[in-house]
Every structure is written in C-alpha cells, then in structure tokens.
C-alpha cells in the first residue's frame with residue numbers, strides 16, 4: 001500500500017512525533033573503562049517528548065489526521081513506542097539497520113529525513129532536547145534538511161493551516177506563525193502530557209511496531225570517551241548570617257566575580 | 259588545518275563579550291580564525307575589529323538578523339562565509355542556528371562544548387552527570403558554552419569586510435508579549451540569584467530582586483518554588499526541566515540542592531549557598547556556603563554589596 005497516496009486521497013495530515021529512549025533522569029550514571037555503563041540503568045522516554053506527543057495529539061484533535069510516533073533505535077527501544085501508543089498516537093514506527101551503532105547528528109538527521117519523507121509527514125514534533133545529550137539539534141537540523149520551517153522551545157500552540165506557536169525570545173514571549181510543513185520542538189509549557197488510560201494501555205499491548213530502514217552516511221563525529229566531571233574542590237562554609245559580608249569580600253578578592 | 263569561523267553572538271542587537279571566548283576556543287582547535295558578525299548595521303562589527311589573533315572580520319549585513327527565524331539566519335550566514343569549522347556561543351537561538359547551518363552544509367553539529375583538545379571536543383551529557391568527548395574528522399559546526407574559555411585580548415586593528423546577504427525566512431512573528439520586568443532572563447545573565455521553597459512566600463522574592471538590582475543579576479527559582487507559587491513563572495526555573503545556566507556566579511537561597519536542580523546550574527563558575535540546614539546537599543557544591551536563614555543572611559549580604567559596589 002502506498003501510504004502517501006492513500007493519505008493524500010483522504011486529505012489527512014500525517015503528524016509525526018519523534019521520541020527517544022534515554023536513561024531515567026533520576027538514575028546515577030557511572031563510567032566504566034572510558035564509557036558510560038548503562039547496563040543497570042532504567043531507560044525511559046525523554047521527558048520533553050511527552051510534551052511533543054501531547055502537542056501532536058492536540059494538533060490532530062484540532063485538524064484531523066493521524067499521529068505517528070517514530071524512534072531511531074534497536075529493538076530495546078520499542079517500550080517507549082508502546083508508551084506513546086498508550087497515550088493515544090495512531091501508529092508506531094521504529095527505524096533501524098543492524099549495521100548502525102552510534103549515529104552522529106548528520107547521519108541521524110539524514111535517516112530521519114528519509115523516514116519522514118517516506119511516511120509523508122506534514123508536521124513533525126519533538127522534544128526541545130533529549131535528556132541524554134541535551135543538544136537540541138535534531139528539530140532545527142531535520143527542518144533544514146527537509147527545507148521546512150522550524151520553531152524551537154515552544155510552550156504553546158494553536159493549530160490551523162499554519163501552527164501559531166508561543167516561544168521565548170529575548171524580549172519576552174513571541175507568538176510566531178509557522179507555515180506547514182514544519183518541525184516544532186516542545187518545551188514544558190501550556191500542555192500537560194495526558195496520562196495513558198486503561199484502554200490505551202490495552203491497545204498498546206496489542207499494537208504492532210512497524211519497522212523501517214533508511215540509509216545513513218558514515219559518521220564523521222565519533223565518541224572517543226566518557227568521563228566523570230572533575231570533582232569540585234571543597235568550598236568554604238561559614239556559620240551565621242553575619243558571615244555574608246565576608247563572603248561578599250571573597251567574591252570580590254578571591255573569586256573576582258563582583 | 260582548516261579555517262575556523264567564529265560567529266559573533268548578538269545580545270539585544272550588540273556583540274556579546276563572550277565572542278572573545280569563541281576566538282580562544284577556535285584557536286584551541288587550530289587554524290586561521292575568521293570572525294563573522296551577523297548584523298543589521300556594519301558598525302556593529304566595530305566591537306570585534308580590535309580582537310587579537312583574528313585573521314579576518316566579515317560583517318554580514320541582513321535584515322534577517324533583527325529577527326529570530328533560524329532558517330533566515332542559517333541561510334544568510336551560509337551564503338556569506340567560507341567553508342570551515344564554525345563556532346557559535348551555546349545560547350538557545352545560536353544552538354538552533356548552528357544545527358540548521360550544519361544540516362545545510364551536510365555537517366555534524368556538536369553542542370555545548372566545554373573543553374577542546376585539537377579535534378577532541380568535550381560536552382556535558384546526562385545534565386552534567388558525565389562528560390562526553392568526541393573526535394571530529396573534518397569540518398563541523400560547534401557551539402561553545404559561555405564562561406569556560408578566557409577571551410582573547412583586544413588591541414589589534416583588523417580589517418572589516420562587509421557583505422550584504424539575504425536569508426530564507428520561513429516563519430512570521432505576530433506579536434511579542436514583553437517581559438513584565440526589565441530584568442535579565444536567567445539564560446542570558448552572568449550572575450543569577452535563585453530562590454527555593456525556603457523563601458517561604460513569593461513576596462519574599464523581592465529580597466532577591468533587591469540583590470539582583472545591586473549586582474545586575476537575573477532572578478531564578480527552583481521547581482518547588484515555581485510549582486508552589488503561581489507568581490513565580492516557569493521561565494525562572496533552573497534545572498532539569500527548567501533552564502540550564504552557566505553563569506560566573508550562582509547564588510542559591512533556600513534551595514536544598516536536589517539532583518534535578520544541580521543539573522541546571524552545577525557548571526556555574528562560582529556557587530554561593532544560603533541555607534539554614536548545614537546538611538543541605540547544595541553545600542557540597544558551593545564554593546562559599548552560609549549556614550543561616552536568608553532572613554539573617556540576605557540583609558547583611560545586601561549591605562555588603564551596596565557598600566562595595568554602591
């Protein structure tokens with residue numbers, strides 16, 4: 001079945017939400033032999049992706065269409081797709097090729113571009129950054145590769161022919177009209193991610209993950225090592241409020257920050 | 259050794275002084291350094307024309323730089339600068355532009371760099387719980403955190419060439435709700451004073467604001483403060499689900515120092531903690547800790563600052 005053609009025929013927008021599996025943000029992180037050891041760490045969906053799913057579902061509720069959650073990852077990442085399904089997305093897709101290991105941003109975004117084109121996406125939502133790298137590169141980088149508009153760190157949205165987003169700018173909060181197709185990255189804002197209900201969880205159990213693949217260019221940025229941050233030298237502690245004047249003096253004379 | 263291109267950071271229409279840090283970072287990677295100044299008026303490039311260690315300054319003039327559309331920024335910059343490894347300051351807008359520019363040039367992007375050894379770049383991962391070092395082969399686009407590298411000096415007289423550029427703007431601003439206070443946002447401040455649940459009430463944040471006004475600081479908050487008091491907006495929240503900040507000085511008042519709060523501020527150059535509980539975890543991360551209630555400590559702190567700076 002040609003998905004793009006079918007969806008064009010029934011004139012529905014295909015909304016795609018990108019999700020990523022990361023370590024539980026409460027987890028302790030340890031480094032073994034120059035690499036982060038995640039073997040005993042619980043993995044979960046990156047927290048900002050919940051805001052992206054909520055925004056995508058509201059987009060669908062306002063304009064019609066379908067919501068597809070997509071992740072790039074090995075078989076172990078299907079749990080977060082099921083979590084997205086339980087929240088109410090229609091389809092869940094995993095993109096993978098067993099020859100891939102660590103994809104740099106160029107490779108990852110190339111894979112996403114190809115996947116989104118083959119799914120016929122018209123609006124893509126993602127978290128403002130993933131809780132592992134915190135980079136926030138995927139939304140804007142993907143938009144550029146698709147030739148689409150993008151908006152980042154969005155805290156509110158209204159849906160129509162364009163999406164009107166609220167986003168922080170230097171002067172305050174701007175309302176910005178983002179023409180579709182577009183990639184929109186979501187921060188914690190007006191929309192609280194909905195909780196999965198029993199029906200959603202049952203549906204998610206039965207749901208099939210669609211597996212697709214794409215071509216990835218060779219990575220030119222490769223991870224060399226992980227390390228623990230240098231321990232901070234012990235600070236100076238003072239008792240009582242009157243010591244605050246001494247601290248001000250030290251901030252000037254020792255730290256040179258005033 | 260390929261060219262290094264530093265994109266001057268603009269803050270409220272002028273070149274941010276941290277641009278000099280980007281030149282140092284570019285030097286640490288090696289190669290000739292070109293500084294590109296995105297501007298609406300070529301005179302904005304005067305701020306960098308004296309930088310030491312710079313081979314060339316290009317003022318790229320375009321209306322797009324008055325706005326925030328990252329497609330407009332990336333396309334205008336791309337059209338006006340040579341190939342090479344590109345360095346931005348790691349601010350929200352510049353990280354977005356960096357990602358678009360990298361994609362436009364088919365390059366990878368490495369964000370939030372805090373240390374450079376040749377082609378090896380290190381950034382914090384897992385909210386600062388670990389560091390990741392990547393090896394870069396060939397050109398890349400990089401964003402560098404503020405207050406990590408010391409800036410180059412000034413005293414040279416570099417020639418400035420001016421290029422007119424146009425950009426592919428895709429979004430349209432309809433309306434801007436100006437921030438109620440003229441005070442800085444935590445993401446752009448060099449000094450931050452933050453309050454937590456220990457402040458007792460939102461009205462007590464006025465004591466933090468008084469200190470902030472004396473030293474030109476932004477006022478931040480813990481999540482407990484944001485969640486408990488409607489008057490404290492989420493835009494002030496520092497931490498895992500708030501903003502990541504990297505100021506020269508971070509003053510935590512009535513904040514316990516939960517891991518999710520530390521995630522947003524542990525890389526601050528100096529940390530001061532005021533807390534009545536000597537066992538509060540924040541003290542393990544503070545350069546200067548004051549074990550006292552804020553009611554006792556802040557007036558003394560304020561007076562000392564006023565007499566020092568007033």
Ligand SMILES: Cc1cc2nc3c(=O)[nH]c(=O)nc-3n(C[C@H](O)[C@H](O)[C@H](O)COP(=O)(O)OP(=O)(O)OC[C@H]3O[C@@H](n4cnc5c(N)ncnc54)[C@H](O)[C@@H]3O)c2cc1C
Nearest residue numbers: 454455456480481482497498499500512513514534551552
């Ligand atoms: C997924 C997740 C994400 C989170 N994200 C964030 C985040 O982004 N930012 C964040 O901050 N938190 C975050 N949290 C919450 C975090 O775990 C803490 O609950 C929160 O940081 C606590 O805020 P607090 O230090 O103000 O309050 P508390 O932990 O209640 O501490 C109050 C402190 O004030 C002191 N105190 C009380 N009275 C006084 C006084 N008169 N004078 C001086 N000191 C006094 C007390 O000794 C205590 O140490 C997150 C949690 C989760 C689970």
